[in-house]
Amino acid sequence: MPKPARTDRSISAAADRQPASEGVVRVWDRVVRSFHWALVLSFVTAWLTSHSSEDIHHWAGYAAGALVAMRLVWGVLGTPYARFSQFLHGPATVLGYLSAMLSGREARYIGHNPAGGAMVVALIAAISATALTGWLMTTDSYFGVAWVETAHGFAAHGLLLLVLLHICGVALASFRHRENLVRAMITGRKRRAKQADVP
Template identity: 55%
Template sequence: MATTVKVWDPLVRIFHWSLVTSFAVAWLSSDEIKDLHEWAGYCAAALISFRLIWGLTGSHYARFSQFVHGPKTTLNYLRAIPGGKAERYLGHNPAGGAMIIALLICMGLVATTGWMQTTDAYWGVRWVENLHEFLANCLLALVIAHVAGVIIASYHHRENLVRSMFTGRKRIGTQNDIR
């Protein structure tokens, strides 16, 4: 059996699957069950607030400073993917880090525009409703791209990244792995 190392702490994993659940519930209840939709949005907002704090104070691989890279590093990583030359990271790779930021921002904006619709100032305001729906569709596109990225990275590096988000562990590869 391959040697593994703990990468994702329990709070990162609980956050991840809770946010997945919140988004799925909000998406599926959007036109049918208003109260459930709103509570799923409030849960997502609370989870994002937690993740922002945990990204600054959490464990090594949870910290933004560990996985947020500049545009040059991220673009170089993306360019290396088609040729199979993208380096393996124990934590999030540069594309994954950029995706996390995009998902957090978009989910935060969806939650904010959803909350705005519950206030007296913006209740029934069409542009807020349209923006909320547009952002929710953008978020769905990001989720699909995220899942595709996980599948591609899992295949390329021959590891099950979904399983690692349940167990918290990833295999230790070669000395060339980037920590």
């Protein structure tokens, strides 16, 4: 006796019983996730101690600089989604993506989208500038030099602005694509690419 054909409802029920892991893909490796949250901690610590604890402020800045150096190496030698070659795009692509965002037509990317990739570069540059000028302020040659202090303050406030923009971008992308990107940076997993997504 032939088996009865599966209905749409039975197919849907079978899909619901499948392990959740079959619908997700590993994107962010442990190094990327650890770097991200350690950098968040070092930035918050440095910002909150800028006028209260000089030693902690300095060490938080050194930690941020060391983390960026590690990320630069991992951006070349790391896993596929961690590599700069995977998510860095030219200005035309970034502008095209931003234009699509304004009209609500931007594609979902499994890794960093073009705007996110550009933000990674901007954040790394701003953190590097902040850490470098902060270190210069502790040296004999540049201690008390006005332009170094001004540059450090400018870099730090620019970094804060970028962080706020980054948070807004993450919130917008999470809302638009119905995907919790904060959780993805904790678990390392994202929803698998569909036909319209960019793997």
